[in-house]
Amino acid sequence: MSAESRAIDCDVHPTVPNVKALLPYLDDYWRDTVQERGIDSLETVTYPPNAPLTSRPEWRGKNGRAATEVAQLAGQVCDSWQASIAICNCLYGVGLLFAEDMANAFARAVNDWVAREWLDRDPRLRASIVIPTQNTEYAVDEIERCAKDKRFVQILVLAMQEVPLGRRQFWPIYAAAERHSLPLGIHAGSTYRHSITSLGWPSYFIEDYAAHTQAFQSQVASLVCEGVFAKYPGLKVVLLESGVTWLPGFLWRFAKFWRGVRAEVPWVDRSPADIVRDHFRLTIQPFDAPADPNQVERAIDHLRSDGILLYASDFPHWQFDGDETMPAGIPQALRHKIMVENPLATYARLAF
Amino acid sequence: MNMEVRQPERSAKARVGIVDCDIHPKNSLDDLRPYLSNRAWATLQTYGQRQRHGYVKGYPYPKSQPLACRRDAWPPGGGLPASDLDFMREQLLDLYGIEYGVMNPLSPSGQGNQNDELSAAMAFATNEYQLENWNRREPRLKASVVVPYEDAEASVKEIRRRAGDRRFAHVLFLSRTSELLGKKRYWPIFEAAVESGRPVGVHVFGSSGRPMSNTGWPSFYLEEITEHSASLAASVTSLIIEGVFERWPELKIVLIEAGFGWMPSLGWRLDQNWKRMKDEVPHLRRAPSEYLREHFWVSTQPMEEAETPEHLIEIMDWVGWDKIMFASDYPHWDFDDPFTALPPSLSEERRNQIYSGNAKAIYRFD
DSSP: OGGGGGGEEEEOOOOOOOOOGGGGGGGGHHHHHHHHTTTHHHHHHHOOOOOGGGOOGGGTTTSSSSSSSSHHIIIIIIIIIOOEEEEEEEOSSGOSSSOOHHHHHHHHHHHHHHHHHHHGOOOTEEEEOOOOOOHHHHHHHHHHHHHHHHTEEEEEEEOOOOOOTTSSGGGGHHHHHHHHTEEEEEEEEESSOOSBBBBOSSSSSHHHHHHHHHHHHHHHHHHHHHHHHHHHHOEEEEEEEEOOOOHHHHHHHHHHHHHHGGGTTTTTTSHHHHHHHHHHHESSSOOOSOHHHHHHHHHHHHHOOOSSOOOOOOTSSSSTTTEEEEOOOOHHHHHHIIIHHHHHHHGGGGOO | OOOOHHHHHHHHHSOOOEEEEEOOOOOOHHHHOOOGHHHHHHHHHOOOOOOOOOSSSSSOOOOOOOSGGGGSSSSSTTTTTTTHHHHHHIIIIIITTTEEEEEEEOOSSOTTTHHHHHHHHHHHHHHHHHIIIITTTTTTTTEEEEOOTTOHHHHHHHHHHHTTTEEEEEEESOOOOOOTTTGGGGGGHHHHHHHTOOOOOEEEEEOSSSSSSBBBOOHHHHHHHHHHHHHHHHHHHHHTTTTTHHTTTTEEEEEEOOSSHHHHHHHHHHOOOOOOOGOOTTOOOOHHHHHHHHHHHEEOOOOOOOOOOOHHHHHHHHHTTTTOOOOOOTTTTTOOTTTTTSTTTHHHHHHHHHIIIIHHHHHOOO
């Protein structure tokens, strides 16, 4: 079998068509709440519904949305692009809510909706557990509840949170992650607790999307600096839709400063660059390099790791044209690792 | 860093005149007193400096050592590091053969003060102080036009006040502004900078009042200093995407102490998204990375240290050999030694560009 035919697509996005779709998965109180209070939609401006990034035009259905049905998603990523497995990361805006109980109810509903309407309908699909980061106890309960279903292979949180993810208040989540062999997946997106850049609200959507780079860098720095990996050596973190080429330059700066001021974080007892290569993985769409294959090859070389990249199409987001799901210039020997071996080494639950 | 100084050896190696693009003269509030009105002084005495963070004195992220300074930079005769010209000559200017140095005063300078009027008064005083205490006695040291950037009108006034005065090298911002730099509220400052023929320098640090990261406040000084480049990248993006360089094609921006390892990736990411979403920014006539390559200069310190040295050379190649300028960051702890900062494999021509040629060209020294 070719690498392509066993590829594991680590980032695809089922779209919740509207709140009504979740009603069967809410209890009476929350169903009434949705209706009485007129909660129509939890779609987020991270992906404005009509923006080019949100979906390639030809994938949009009658309602303008893409990936609202299993057949379309699996047909594209598993049939056309030959992935043997695809991991569904549902980005419905649960993480943005302020009320903890409501966030908890919607997180449960999304996970049950994914299990019933997606995982049950195509055996090639897996999913991430959406957790309410608003409340750590609720988040851990939801992990425990969903972890019984081995088709859930990861925990999913958004890149921009109220406080950085390394902070100790989140550690019970990482204990649960380690316990159940679930990587922590950090996906592009914001809970909108702060302006989308650390210097305020930009005028244009292009800037919003570019600003994710800082959020991912901050989460890497926070998880390392707070000592998460000293406490949970088995924890793996996957940066989803993070872009890739920012990582080396960031690590050069981070590691240099760590050498200078490491007395502040005595539990970080080796270079952050080494810790990151051991514990972090990044999906390859978007890659953020020029179309020139030589440049891509150089960028790959700068990563100094053949285990750090994971194959992902980011369907239905418009990151590339045609069927070239991998950036041109990735060395042949690495393609197999990225498509098959690295995902299998990252997601222990895929072995079940 | 806190290194042993081998003076005789270094003096012998000091052959090429170096331009140091980031020196921090340290003033006290008392040093500004002669140039402040009685009212501004009284406000400072009674209410202190309110800098968009909570402490009367010191920092919410305590530095790794007092004032973030090299431990050997405290003058033997007393006073703060980089407050004594003779000791600065001994430890930096003469030791390394510095031909020109650009002074970037950091604090107290009034930048980011919540009170716009006080901010303007302190910026004026800081500029007078640079001339009187430093440049007058040591003309190798060029001043910054410190501007109260949250008040564009007052900033323009300060830039115009210094029109034609070649003792000033550039207009200085700190990176942690209250809003993104490309926003229209700052445009009059860019216009005045272009009119005065000076670049705009943006030095990392300051207090925005916003969290250091778009995912909230980090815990550690290590995170704060690491994240300055990503924070500044948002303002670089803003300057490009808002069309500031279409409006002022002669505007030059010098990024100080932000590193540059992040620049190629930012350019690629912006280009990729611009290709699909040009319709959102019809005022841009070129790919974002072209503005990045053309309008931004960078200072070296803290030089990124790649695990594989050639990787850094490849990044420098992308940034542009005509855009990289040496900086020591004296007297701070992460000082880069002029004799060892650059990768040894660089050709003589490139070393000369970085050590002096590029800075002399943009600042019109000589």
